Amino acid sequence: xxxxxxxxxxxxxxxxxxxxxxxxxxxxxxxxxxxxxxxxxxxxxxxxxxxxxxxxxxxxxxxxxxxxxxxxxxxxxxxxxxxxxxxxxxxxxxxxxxxxxxxxxxxxxxxxxxxxxxxxxxxxxxxxxxxxxxxxxxxxxxxxxxxxxxxxxxxxxxxxxxxxxxxxxxxxxxxxxxxxxxxxxxxxxxxxxxxxxxxxxxxxxxxxxxxxxxxxxxxxxxxxxxxxxxxxxxxxxxxxxxxxxxxxxxxxxxxxxxxxxxxxxxxxxxxxxxxxxxxxxxxxxxxxxxxxxxxxxxxxxxxxxxxxxxxxxxxxxxxxxxxxxxxxxxxxxxxxxxxxxxxxxxxxxxxxxxxxxxxxxxxxxxxxxxxxxxxxxxxxxxxxxxxxxxxxxxxxxxxxxxxxxxxxxxxxxxxx
Amino acid sequence: xxxxxxxxxxxxxxxxxxxxxxxxxxxxxxxxxxxxxxxxxxxxxxxxxxxxxxxxxxxxxxxxxxxxxxxxxxxxxxxxxxxxxxxxxxxxxxxxxxxxxxxxxxxxxxxxxxxxxxxxxxxxxxxxxxxxxxxxxxxxx
Numbered sequence: 209x210x211x212x213x214x215x216x217x218x219x220x221x222x223x224x225x226x227x228x229x230x231x232x233x234x235x236x237x238x239x240x241x242x243x244x245x246x247x248x249x250x251x252x253x254x255x256x257x258x259x260x261x262x263x264x265x266x267x268x269x270x271x272x273x274x275x276x277x278x279x280x281x282x283x284x285x286x287x288x289x290x291x292x293x294x295x296x297x298x299x300x301x302x303x304x305x306x307x308x309x310x311x312x313x314x315x316x317x318x319x320x321x322x323x324x325x326x327x328x329x330x331x332x333x334x335x336x337x338x339x340x341x342x343x344x345x346x347x348x349x350x351x352x353x354x355x356x357x358x359x360x361x362x363x364x365x366x367x368x369x370x371x372x373x374x375x376x377x378x379x380x381x382x383x384x385x386x387x388x389x390x391x392x393x394x395x396x397x398x399x400x401x402x403x404x405x406x407x408x409x410x411x412x413x414x415x416x417x418x419x420x421x422x423x424x425x426x427x428x429x430x431x432x433x434x435x436x437x438x439x440x441x442x443x444x445x446x447x448x449x450x451x452x453x454x455x456x457x458x459x460x461x462x463x464x465x466x467x468x469x470x471x472x473x474x475x476x477x478x479x480x481x482x483x484x485x486x487x488x489x490x491x492x493x494x495x496x497x498x499x500x501x502x503x504x505x506x507x508x509x510x511x512x513x514x515x516x517x518x519x520x521x522x523x524x525x526x527x528x529x530x531x532x533x534x535x536x537x538x539x540x541x542x543x544x545x546x547x548x549x550x551x552x553x554x555x556x557x558x559x560x561x562x563x564x565x566x567x568x569x570x571x572x573x574x575x576x577x578x579x580x581x582x583x584x585x586x587x588x589x590x591x592x593x594x595x596x597x598x599x600x601x602x603x604x605x606x607x608x609x610x611x612x613x614x615x616x617x618x619x620x621x622x623x624x
Numbered sequence: 625x626x627x628x629x630x631x632x633x634x635x636x637x638x639x640x641x642x643x644x645x646x647x648x649x650x651x652x653x654x655x656x657x658x659x660x661x662x663x664x665x666x667x668x669x670x671x672x673x674x675x676x677x678x679x680x681x682x683x684x685x686x687x688x689x690x691x692x693x694x695x696x697x698x699x700x701x702x703x704x705x706x707x708x709x710x711x712x713x714x715x716x717x718x719x720x721x722x723x724x725x726x727x728x729x730x731x732x733x734x735x736x737x738x739x740x741x742x743x744x745x746x747x748x749x750x751x752x753x754x755x756x757x758x759x760x761x762x763x764x765x
Contacts, residue, residue: 434651441654444747445661446657448749449657449750452750452751474653
């Protein structure tokens, strides 16, 4: 690949535009010299005009090269034409040699902008050879005398115009290249900023996940301490008391035994509820579909579950989807109103997994959904899976929660 | 009585001067259990309960018929340790025994500094432990 490193479409388009300007200038120069040669009947002038036109033709392959993104090849063709014109002009009109130094430098400046170091070293090598040739031609003692065919003022005017045009083209191309480079740099800076911001979001999300974990442990500790543990402690004390009664011969009443039984059953019920909150056993034992159907059945609002049975998910995905759906259904129970019904859909589409929970309840202003702890948990769980989670709602028009998990392999179901 | 502090109806108290116990705990199940243990302990009588630190302070400040307070460490508002400290600051001399399900080694270091005469593990509460706690605090065992 001869394309120079790190050039985008815009830079290449700019280089092509520069070539076009130079090409037009070459045609005008060749045509102008031929015109003057005819007007002033100067044979050297005719030769010069023809040679400039030939060199302009030499430049033409630069356009096909750049259309193939071959920047290095394009620059070489362009340089060959430009330097060829400089050498021919210096040979025929030694007086114009100082001006031709611009033709020598032009391709080197363009090369410095667009070429990598290795290609640039070669171009500089060629430039040095051309410089030696240009010097030798310019400082030689004999002259063709062709410049004397024109009135001195006209010759000087042509050289001044040539100088001005050349400076304009060259500085214009440098400034355009610079602008492109700055734009590229700004794009890199923007991308870096976006990356930093994503990184900060990730840290914040990770911090929330950890503190949510800690909060959850505190909540569990409180629930165990205030619930099952107190009941078991009470039961232990009552049993000890009953044992003391039995030793003393004090009768134990059926009510006392019933109270102990109730206490033990309450403790078991509380422990079961706690265990379900920590990790639902139905999810590990019977899978996501049954777990979601079980949550839907327990919901106070009617919930229809549509589960694409081609979906087969790893455990992490299943747990996150379960807890996100659980939170969404709890939110419906809390906020959508008693008449709301909901539909929970999980389906594979285009290699992605789509999960949605849509209700026809009271809805709300989307801005209000924002930052409740439950919603933040949902967002964090989704982002940990690389999934997008979106909330849509409108007062009186229900709420929808949609999640897309990209690139989830789907288990193929054998039809036979 | 404010904030859930309640008094049991006056039980026939023999003139042998029973020890009048006030219980502070926010768990109804445990409160009922302490009630049965006190009822089964000769010479002890339950004279009232409270389910928060604030209700306990109010009751303890206004009543003079309390000899012993069984005080849960973890209460929804003030900790039992704080209730005992405030009572001590107010010059109260009632026997205060802390109760908890947690290991006493996990209690804060200053828990027994002011106003606390002893500690009872809730699961080890028996008639003998109750009497023992009173005796240690008042008769040096």
